[in-house]
Amino acid sequence: MKIENTKAQMRKGVLEYCILGILSNGDAYASDIIEHLKNAELIVVEGTLYPLLTRLKNAGLLEYRWEESTSGPPRKYYSLSPQGKSFQLELKSTWDALQKAVEHITTSK
């Protein structure tokens, strides 16, 4: 079992929640989302994100509109759908609970 694989698995698990979290603070381009995630070192490469965004969009959690770009083709401008908002809130409580639980287990030895 490789540590890298486990790390990647962990990151991937929280990735969806993080994307929703970023978008809950305001609409964003895919590249903005990527920027945030990269800074947080949650993803290393961008490729991971595109399938994920599409999947979330298909699930009805995200919406997008086209925006013209000066430096390339038109870009998708993502925002949370109402369904996505509630989904995000639900995940947030789960995450908070999970975080506490994990903290509790790993520190109270």
Add this chain to the structure above:
Amino acid sequence: MNKTININLGGIIFHLDENAYLVFNNYLKAVKSGLEHQESGAEIIADIEARIAEIFGMRLKEGKRQVINESDVEFIISTLGKPEDFSDSDDMENEPFSGKEKNKRFFRNPDETVIGGVCSGIAAYFNTDVVWIRIIFLILFFFTGIGFFTYIILWAAIPEAKTTAQKLQMRGEPVTLESIEKVFDKFGAQSKESGKKIKSGLSGFFDFVINTIGSIFAFIFRFLGVIIAIIGALIAFSLLIALLGIFGSTWSFTNFDFININGHVLGMNGTEAIFGGGWRLIALRLGTILTLLMPLFALVVFIAKVLGKEINNSRLLSFSGIASFIMGLLLIFISAGSIITDFKEDATDTERYTLSGTSFNVQAEFLEGNSGFFFEVDDEVLRIENIRFNIQPTSNEEASLELRHSARGRSHSEARQRAQNYEFPYAQNGEDLQLSEYFNVPKSAMWRAQSLKATLYLPVGATVYLDPSIENIMYDVKNVQNMWDGDMLGREWIMTSKGLSCSDCPEIIYYRAQDLEDEIQDNVDEELEELEEDIERKLEELELELKRLKDR
């Protein structure tokens, strides 16, 4: 200078240089093949392409460039991630990998070679173990020889799989996530070790045998190659010598014989006699020099290669070599063609000289070193040995010598002039008629197929002794005994109305087989008749005896 290839990404045109394109195309293919089968894969691909277009656009702007290079593509790959990064972890299992192997191509496999990697390339194509292909080839090689030629042809025709993408194509592996891992791990060790690990013990043993045989064959091939090279070099060398011979023959060096055999300067006299001294000789000389340049250049390049030194301008060298070769041939052809027109017209000059007496002893001057050459060149004259001597009866009282000298020329008058201009040394000294084996023409007349027919006309009853020294000039002399020219020498002859007749030849009686048979048959018949008569007489006597006894 690099070729660029245009691509369309998200509706924007980009120019990629060739290397960048190769890498990028492989990458994008791999990414696509991983995503295609996913739900709304097309959309994801479009998003990714748009993103790539954005990054490309940015980088071009930053670098103030117009063409995408390999570093841009590498940046894309490092930014967007390897193809496997694009997959959603959950979907990994569902992904169908069995894309049709449409991109399968024949390549020679450079990673597993005995000779040229043909067999392993075929094995990769048909997805079998290379051992079986090698066995088939060896069988074909030993029992039919087809294997050898097939191998050579395939070796020449099939390209080697140089890039990793080609190696994938060689195996017909679809460009998928799995296979592409190899592409992007190509900096690691993909080739030999991994291939060897898979092999079972059995095929390992076969491999050992095949490899051993293979290296023997590799040695033989190399050996054959050396032999072929040697043969080629020999042929080239002899051609060179021949050309040098022609070259040398077109120049007359004072006190220096280029190729000297038995006192004859090979070819030189001939060239001079045929080409004269005008522009045609110059053209021929120039032509041979130019023609010689190519093999000379080739030799230089070859030697340089043997010594392992590359000549910088070898292309220029070979081009100018070929050009001068063609020029040289052209000059030679022009020169030779002009010569050929000199042989167009034919003219004959006939003269008849009366001889005294009716008894002759015909001799000819024996030329020292007569080696059967057409002609030889002295300082001023061309000595031609094309003489036909004949002896014929004449109704005249006196004997005579007729000389018919013919020559060729560009025009009839030129030919006639040439035909008249010759000298045949002969002399009569009492009974001795001294002829020569050659006749002379001026050097300026050049050799234009001159020939001389010398005919000795003798009245009937005249006698002649043929000295063996005329052997070389005798030509089909008619005689009653129907003897060959050579047999007629050294004998006394007398002229009859039917031609010469030998007067001191031993009488030879000829029998015809039919006559002999008839004679024998006659003899046999006669004897048989006598026998029959004898028997009849005896019978009569016996009968009479019987009667006499009965009567008693």
